[in-house]
Amino acid sequence: MPSNRPGIRRPGLAALAAGLILALVLAGALIWFRPFLNREQLPVADVPTPPALNGIAKFAVAPGGQACMNSIAITPNSELAQIQTQLPPAKVYSGPPLELVLSGTGYTARSLVPGGYPGGTLTFAVSPPKNALIGTACFVNRGSSTVWLEGSTEPRTVARSGTVIDGESVVGDITLTFYEDHPRSLLSRLGEVFGHASNLTDRLVPVWLIWIIAVLTAFGVPVLTASALYRAVREDEAASAG
Amino acid sequence: MTSETTTPTVRNRAWARGLAGIPRRSRRRMRKVPAPLALLLTVGALLSVAWNLSLPAFQGPDESWHLAYTQYLAETGHLPSAQGGPTGYSSEVFQTLTWFNLLAITGDLGGRPAWSSADLARWHEIERALPRGSRANGSGPNAVGTNPPLYYAVMAIPYRLFIWLPLLKRVFLLRLFNALFYLATIALVWLIAGELFGPERWKQTLAAGVVALEPQLVFMSAVINADSLLIALTTASLLTALRLVTRGPTLARVLTASVVCAATALTHGRGLVTVPVLVTALVAAFIKYRPGLREALKRSAAAAGTLLFAFLAYLLFGRASGSGSVYAGQVTQLNSGRAFNLRQFLSSVYQFYFPKLPTLQPRLGPEYGYRQVFIDTFYGTFGSLEVVYKARVYDVLQVLSALGLVGFYTAAVARWRRLWRSWPEVIVLLSLLVTNVAFLHYVSYRSLLSNGGSDPLIVGRYLLPMVALFGLAIAFTMGSLPRRVGVLVGAAILAGGVFLCLAGIGITMARFYA
Numbered sequence: 148m149p150s151n152r153p154g155i156r157r158p159g160l161a162a163l164a165a166g167l168i169l170a171l172v173l174a175g176a177l178i179w180f181r182p183f184l185n186r187e188q189l190p191v192a193d194v195p196t197p198p199a200l201n202g203i204a205k206f207a208v209a210p211g212g213q214a215c216m217n218s219i220a221i222t223p224n225s226e227l228a229q230i231q232t233q234l235p236p237a238k239v240y241s242g243p244p245l246e247l248v249l250s251g252t253g254y255t256a257r258s259l260v261p262g263g264y265p266g267g268t269l270t271f272a273v274s275p276p277k278n279a280l281i282g283t284a285c286f287v288n289r290g291s292s293t294v295w296l297e298g299s300t301e302p303r304t305v306a307r308s309g310t311v312i313d314g315e316s317v318v319g320d321i322t323l324t325f326y327e328d329h330p331r332s333l334l335s336r337l338g339e340v341f342g343h344a345s346n347l348t349d350r351l352v353p354v355w356l357i358w359i360i361a362v363l364t365a366f367g368v369p370v371l372t373a374s375a376l377y378r379a380v381r382e383d384e385a386a387s388a389g
Numbered sequence: 390m391t392s393e394t395t396t397p398t399v400r401n402r403a404w405a406r407g408l409a410g411i412p413r414r415s416r417r418r419m420r421k422v423p424a425p426l427a428l429l430l431t432v433g434a435l436l437s438v439a440w441n442l443s444l445p446a447f448q449g450p451d452e453s454w455h456l457a458y459t460q461y462l463a464e465t466g467h468l469p470s471a472q473g474g475p476t477g478y479s480s481e482v483f484q485t486l487t488w489f490n491l492l493a494i495t496g497d498l499g500g501r502p503a504w505s506s507a508d509l510a511r512w513h514e515i516e517r518a519l520p521r522g523s524r525a526n527g528s529g530p531n532a533v534g535t536n537p538p539l540y541y542a543v544m545a546i547p548y549r550l551f552i553w554l555p556l557l558k559r560v561f562l563l564r565l566f567n568a569l570f571y572l573a574t575i576a577l578v579w580l581i582a583g584e585l586f587g588p589e590r591w592k593q594t595l596a597a598g599v600v601a602l603e604p605q606l607v608f609m610s611a612v613i614n615a616d617s618l619l620i621a622l623t624t625a626s627l628l629t630a631l632r633l634v635t636r637g638p639t640l641a642r643v644l645t646a647s648v649v650c651a652a653t654a655l656t657h658g659r660g661l662v663t664v665p666v667l668v669t670a671l672v673a674a675f676i677k678y679r680p681g682l683r684e685a686l687k688r689s690a691a692a693a694g695t696l697l698f699a700f701l702a703y704l705l706f707g708r709a710s711g712s713g714s715v716y717a718g719q720v721t722q723l724n725s726g727r728a729f730n731l732r733q734f735l736s737s738v739y740q741f742y743f744p745k746l747p748t749l750q751p752r753l754g755p756e757y758g759y760r761q762v763f764i765d766t767f768y769g770t771f772g773s774l775e776v777v778y779k780a781r782v783y784d785v786l787q788v789l790s791a792l793g794l795v796g797f798y799t800a801a802v803a804r805w806r807r808l809w810r811s812w813p814e815v816i817v818l819l820s821l822l823v824t825n826v827a828f829l830h831y832v833s834y835r836s837l838l839s840n841g842g843s844d845p846l847i848v849g850r851y852l853l854p855m856v857a858l859f860g861l862a863i864a865f866t867m868g869s870l871p872r873r874v875g876v877l878v879g880a881a882i883l884a885g886g887v888f889l890c891l892a893g894i895g896i897t898m899a900r901f902y903a
Contacts, residue, residue, distance in 0.1 A: 160872075160877075164879070164880035167881060167884065168880050168881075168883055168884040171881060171888070172884050175884075176891075179888075179892065180895070183895065191501060191903065193505060194490075194501040195503075197493050197500025197501070200496065220508050221507075222505045278507070279506050281507050281511050303495070304493045304497055306490045307487050307488055307503070322499075324499070333903055336903065340899075342504075343502075343504035343901075343902040344445075344902050346508070347445045347489070347557065347902075348561045349509065349555050349557035349561075351554075351557070351558040351562075357442055360435070363435055364436065364891070365891065367431075368432050368436060368890065369887050372432055372884075374428050375424075375425040375432070375594050375598060376425070376591065376595075376598070376879070376880055376883060378594075379425040379590035379594035380591050380876055382423075382590045383591050
């Protein structure tokens with residue numbers, strides 16, 4: 148038996164319990180956290196107008212018409228713009244060419260999706276601005292048939308942006324999401340993610356401090372939990388020995 | 390469980406005599422917080438700060454309403470109205486919710502807050518342009534306006550301290566303050582475990598550790614919501630009630646227990662469940678210690694007087710503030726809706742736990758049972774119920790919970806003599822369990838009656854005031870195993886808690902900021 152050999156001590160219960168905690172958390176991190184952090188997907192750059200929760204609204208844009216939304220945040224990562232369209236279920240009906248015009252102070256970008264699409268998701272390739280700005284997004288119907296853009300009129304999910312269709316204000320907004328144009332892992336974007344979190348504390352917690360808290364939490368919580376049990380078992384052993 | 394038979398005076402004298410022979414330095418050390426508890430509190434603080442950062446302002450359950458209540462009370466000294474008034478949110482809160490899309494994304498997985506530097510820069514301009522009085526005009530209607538005021542009065546202290554800060558910074562700091570209630574809960578569970586298990590550090594550490602690592606509880610610590618104080622005070626209420634039966638019902642202890650009980654009832658309507666716990670503890674303590682009829686009546690009157698005084702104070706304060714009614718949400722359901730039908734209620738409770746029998750009427754409302762309440766939303770459903778673990782995580786938790794329950798039952802049967810000897814403690818613990826669960830079932834049933842079966846009202850976080858029982862049950866079960874096995878299985882449970890908390894923080898941050 149190893150414990151009987153001189154110089155080799157059997158690990159005590161305290162060390163065994165602490166080690167078990169660390170081993171299990173490490174195993175869990177390798178099996179579940181690593182794939183979660185390394186999975187590559189198109190990163191969301193910004194969601195100026197979130198989708199509806201319950202009832203999807205449709206905004207009709209007639210041939211030659213346009214639907215514009217203001218107060219749209221456009222960031223240097225806004226490389227793809229995605230919307231949802233609806234078309235009548237007729238066999239001959241196909242989507243008209245649709246242009247997205249993004250504009251802000253000192254910035255304009257245009258992107259055209261050719262006609263012929265069957266409805267559903269439309270993605271526009273966008274030239275993003277150098278710096279984040281608050282601007283306007285207009286969808287211009289360049290075809291000869293109407294297109295319906297999905298959005299929300301639910302008071303719950305309507306965003307801050309005002310919507311104007313052919314010069315008239317309408318209630319609700321068209322669902323718009325910006326993505327980056329190449330897949331990236333969450334791990335590679337942690338700095339950006341922490342930047343978003345910092346902005347939502349009004350930068351009370353700067354990004355560098357979030358990094359420190361993240362590292363302390365990820366490594367400190369398992370180690371401190373293991374230490375707590377270790378100390379407790381050792382105290383019990385000391386009490387029973389004394 | 391230990392059975393305390395010595396009187397406090399004798400104990401204190403013995404303690405003082407014991408201390409006298411110990412050097413001053415060691416005495417100081419003994420008075421310090423035990424190392425395992427200090428470590429667990431550090432764990433709790435880290436987790437709470439991390440969750441605070443992962444969760445944008447107002448994305449916790451009803452957080453915007455709880456903040457609005459706090460703000461109105463702190464700014465004006467009055468309670469907001471539940472029904473009347475022009476607007477429940479102040480202009481400052483409403484503008485923040487709108488500009489950052491924080492209302493639009495609540496519960497909406499496809500939404501993200503307005504997180505760019507341009508959003509923040511423009512917000513600063515908007516914030517500077519807000520007129521005077523923009524913080525104080527959220528008079529109502531407030532969705533939580535009929536909640537009692539204690540939590541909001543306490544939160545008004547840090548609110549006033551940080552009033553000079555912009556709202557998003559204030560919310561972050563208020564959440565940090567709110568986390569103190571969670572840390573207090575951990576410490577209270579530690580004390581309760583010490584009271585019940587005696588000086589066995591590993592059981593105390595396991596009980597308090599399980600609570601510190603309960604993901605839903607940690608999440609709620611990072612949300613401005615009266616539940617956090619309710620949980621801490623219900624746990625304190627349990628501790629003071631237990632001390633009545635373990636140490637004797639002295640007048641000081643009775644008063645302490647009744648003040649804590651009153652504070653719990655002044656925090657939330659669900660805090661009323663501590664009243665039957667206090668009554669049970671008093672009766673058990675009088676039976677055990679036999680103080681004499683006169684003394685028993687005197688102490689009962691002290692307890693009842695404290696509760697009555699607190700309730701009247703709230704009633705008068707609420708009326709003076711123009712608040713329409715007392716107690717909200719779950720308590721309002723006690724007497725609302727269609728007539729109570731006992732048979733239907735019992736059938737409803739049965740079908741909450743078990744599959745429907747052919748002879749039973751279908752249960753009112755949606756498919757909603759113990760899985761949703763005791764597993765999904767108890768262990769962890771974050772944000773506004775839209776941030777969840779993978780389904781198989783809940784499946785595993787359900788199986789482990791069932792195993793734990795079988796283990797607990799086996800331990801209780803195997804150690805029934807010891808439990809029997811500790812009957813006063815056991816019935817106090819049981820009274821909290823039974824009153825809480827019965828209360829939730831009853832209000833859920835009444836709610837289903839009144840809303841046509843659309844909303845069963847109760848979720849797992851309503852079980853968190855009993856989180857001490859969860860920790861104690863695990864520590865008791867593990868303590869019934871051979872020591873080596875118990876410690877190691879306990880370690881595995883703590884590892885599971887660590888893992889769930891870190892995963893919960895990760896998925897919350899990914900949902901809102903990635």
